[in-house]
Amino acid sequence: MNIILFGPPGAGKGTQAEYIVNHFGLAHLSTGNMFRSAIQNKTSLGIKVKSILDAGELVSDDVVVDLVQEETTKDMYLAGCVFDGFPRTVAQAESFDHMLANKNTAVDALISLVVPEEELINRILSRGQGRSDDTVVGVKNRLTVYENETKPVLDYYEKQGLVNFIDGTGSVESVFERIKNVI
Ligand code: AMP
Numbered sequence: 001m002n003i004i005l006f007g008p009p010g011a012g013k014g015t016q017a018e019y020i021v022n023h024f025g026l027a028h029l030s031t032g033n034m035f036r037s038a039i040q041n042k043t044s045l046g047i048k049v050k051s052i053l054d055a056g057e058l059v060s061d062d063v064v065v066d067l068v069q070e071e072t073t074k075d076m077y078l079a080g081c082v083f084d085g086f087p088r089t090v091a092q093a094e095s096f097d098h099m100l101a102n103k104n105t106a107v108d109a110l111i112s113l114v115v116p117e118e119e120l121i122n123r124i125l126s127r128g129q130g131r132s133d134d135t136v137v138g139v140k141n142r143l144t145v146y147e148n149e150t151k152p153v154l155d156y157y158e159k160q161g162l163v164n165f166i167d168g169t170g171s172v173e174s175v176f177e178r179i180k181n182v183i
Contacts, residue, residue, distance in 0.1 A: 001080035007113035010120035056141035113168035
């Protein structure tokens, strides 16, 4: 089972991804976590993407797609995966579909967490995880990038009938209950 966990920054994708993988025994692939770990370890990828993450911009499609392509060759992804923060552009979604088709698999569902913008900004600025992109400017830019470049991914998967909107407000547990019902 391959699930895309979708939504704007601050919607709770990372938290819900953990709940889903624990409950359903799936792998978790977060491109954001992979980039942050590359930055922390000062790898050549990390050095290349640091200023992009700090600015809240998107890493180029070819870099992201290569990263996911390489990562998903690992056996741990065979039983299925929660994709968190990927795909984030229509070009990534198209490449992703090809990638999965080559492995004789496909996206089973997209879960889109819906949270009002004001709450997103409050959540991010108060989550205190010390992320270097969690500044007012960084957050606003990530929301703009989401609107312009990432939201069209919804239309792409809507055409395949895979999109499920979930109310992302309320307690973590109540959001997870809604997700479980959809899955
Ligand atoms: P996230 O943890 O998913 O919010 O991602 C943090 C940052 O990593 C984003 O603001 C982007 O700079 C970068 N990033 C993560 N995933 C992607 C992706 N699929 N495409 C492009 N950039 C990404």
